[in-house]
Amino acid sequence: MSFLHHPFADYLRSVLLGNRARRGLVYSIVLYALLIAIGFVYLQPLLFMFITSIKSASDLLNPMVQWVPTELFLGNYEKALRVLDYPNTLLTSILISVIPSLLQTVVCSLVGYGLARYRFRGKTLVFLLLLSTFIIPPQNTVIPQMLMYRDLGLLGNPLALILPALLGQGYKSAIFVLIFYQGFLSLPKVLEESARLDGASDIRIFFSIAVPSALPAYIVSFIFSIVWYWNETFLTVIFLEGGVTTLPMQLSKFTQAYENMYPPGTVNIFDRLNEAVKMSGTFLNILPLLVLYFILQRWFVESVEMTGITGE
Amino acid sequence: MNGRSNNRREITLRTREALYGYGFILLWIVGFALFMAVPLVQTLNYSFNQVTVTASGINLEFSEWANYSRALFTDPNFIELLIGYTVETLVSVPIVLIFAMIIALFLNVKFRLKGLFRIIFFLPIVITSGPVIKELTAQGAASAPGIANIPAVVEFLATLPPALRSPVQYLLTSFILILWFSGVQILIYLSSLQKIDRSIYEAAAIDGASSWEIFWKIVLPSLSTATVVNAVYTVVTLSHFSENKVIRYIYDQTYDVHGGIGYASAMAFLYFGLMVILLALVYFFLMKWASRGTR
Incomplete structure (x- = not known):
């Protein structure tokens, strides 16, 4: 004991x-x-x-090779780069995600500020409608939009994605409005009130006081918006098909594009489409996002603390 | 006299404030009308019509409930897909919620290399997209590691009644992908956890509460709002996901000779209706649980 x-x-x-x-x-x-x-x-x-x-064709066929390839084989990437038309689709994807995101962030911040700082009738209704834009599935509104764009000759034009973003109806915009709403609500009002007493206009107060102090919300919204636009394929396929091609769009028709480039009957067995090439294509598709994530990971990881999102 | 002019100034100030408020949200209101309200009503209108698209425009031929009855009673695929969607959603939501909560609880503890683990668990937020998921599922990379391919498991699945087989199979083949939908939910839980006052833990520990009791009596009840938000978020994300089979089917039918826009619109509304029912179900279930938790 x-x-x-x-x-x-x-x-x-x-x-x-x-x-x-x-x-x-x-x-x-x-x-x-x-x-x-x-x-x-x-x-x-x-x-x-x-x-x-990074597996070569012989590694793929070898059942002994599971997690450790015998060699670092980059031939798959060579093919995938060509099949994906990488430089072009990459540039398109960047433009298609950055421009709407920028507009979406700015417009959503205006809406969030209006909701957080001003009293007006119908605010509850606006919140309800905001929530409805989040819940209503895209296929319930996409067909008339597509027909409208067709009439305007905008199908295949990046404007088809830019216009909704400019009017605060971009992809997942409700979330960003709520982020800004929370962000502005959590800022102390004192500075803005004293500026108002000094005779500053509302617009000036917004730009010179509210915007700088809500900078984290801007950065977080912008980054998340880029990621979500990049990964969105339902709307981009419908609106942009036949015009510009983004990286995920090209990935979704990878098999077809590969067989156009390497017709199955004519190439030798090692050049047939195999899962290694497909996986190279998939990896190339997420590589830019991975780079973005590792550079900006602080903003993803700490987004909650920085923007003061609660859970309401 | 003085009081009245004060009153009037009060009114004009309020009007001015309201006007500025509307000014800030004006763009959004225009956008909502153009890109949400009008298309929604148009789609509803299409769903009651036989729609044919011609070079000059679109022709509508009123057909009452024909599109709806076709989707519900004639089409052999649609109802099947809706059942599959319901099962998958009801299986996924609890998994996502529990997983997100566990990871958030882990990440809320102080330990070395926490930053690294945070990076790992938020990574899927960045890479989860339709085509990527499709490729990964096609390669069988999304299943719980190795389990779905074991012969014994395959045999076991064959013995299950069909009603049970599909959720189990879904669970086995897509387990990791279900977890991949937890990124944002982990963030939301983490923020709620960080708002719990540290002194409550200390007080409870002094009163002799074990960590187990602290979790059930303090942590879980204070996560109830976040849980409701997360559940709604999860249902919506899963329902809007572009590789969702119902969405794919509706999309294919839009351009199909035998389907058409009218039929696709009717299915879109039926799907939306089911989604709202699921949302309401999850919401009320959790609200009931939350109100019991606070008592």
Whole structure:
């Protein structure tokens, strides 16, 4: 019995199981083990994608080669770059996601500011309609829009995506309006009121006081908007098909594009379309987003604290 | 006299404020009318018509409920797809919520390398798009690691009654992808967790509450609002996802010779109706749970 109360036993117990002041070793090991296991499962599709993409044809056929390819084979990327028409589609994707995002961010900030700082009739109605724009599926409104664009000759023109963004109806705009609403609501009113007493106009107050202090909300909205526009394919396919081609659009018809470039009957067996080439294409598709994410990860990870989004 | 002029100034000030308010949201109102209200009403109108598109314009031929009855009673695929969608949504929502909550609880603890794990768990926010998911599912990379291909599992699935088989199969083949829809939800949970006052934990610990009790009695009830928000967000995201089979079917029917715009519109509204029902179901279920939690 006295053995259990020996000072060394006490010390051991506190190191292993922890005490009030610190966590024990056992706890830490369990925590890390769980996180690493979940993290691995979580990222497994991504790892699979990358590893498959650098497999040569013989590695693909070899059942012994699962997670470690025998060589770093870049031929798949060479083909995928050509099939995706990478330089062109990449540039298109950047333009198609950056321009609407910029407009969407600015317009949503105006709307959010109006809702947060002014009292007017019908505000509840505006919130309800805002929520409805978030919930109503795109296929309930897309056909008349498409027909309208067809009449205006805008099908295939990037304006088809820019116009809704300019009028605050861009992709997932309700979320950004709510981000700005929360952001402006959480800013203290004092500065704006004193500026008003000094005779500053409402517009001037918005631009010189509200905008600078809500800068994090702008950055977070802009980044999320770019990502969501980049990944959106339902509307882009309907509005832009036949005009410009974005990277995800090209990826969704990858098989067809590949077979146009390498007709199945004429190429040798190693040049047939295989999953390694497909995975290279998929990886090239998300690569720009991965780069963006790793450069700006602070803004994704801390977006919540920075914008003061609550949960209401 | 003085009081009245004050009153009047009060009124003009309020009018002025309201006018500025409308000014700030004017663009949005115009946009809502042009890109939401008008197209929605038009789509509703199409759904009651036989629509043919010609070079000069579109022809409408009123057909009452024909498109709806065709979708509900004649089309063998649509109802099947709707059932599949309902099952998949009801399976996915609890998984996403529980997973997001667990990860958020982990990320709320202080430990070394937390930044790295945060980067990992928010990564899918960036890369989840229709074509990427489609390619990954096609390669079987989305299943719970290796499980779906084990012969014993395949045999086990074959013995299940069909009603049970499809959710289990869906769970096995798309498990990781379901988790990939949790990124934003983790963010929302994390923000709620960070708003819980630290002193409450300390007070509870002093009163002798174990971590287990603290979780059920303090943490979980204060996450109830975030849970409702997350559930709504999850249902909407899953329902709008471009690889969703119902959406693909409606899209294909729009351009199909036998389908057409009228039929696709009717299906779009039926789908929207079902989605609202699911949202309401999830919402009321969670609200009930939340109000019980606070008592």
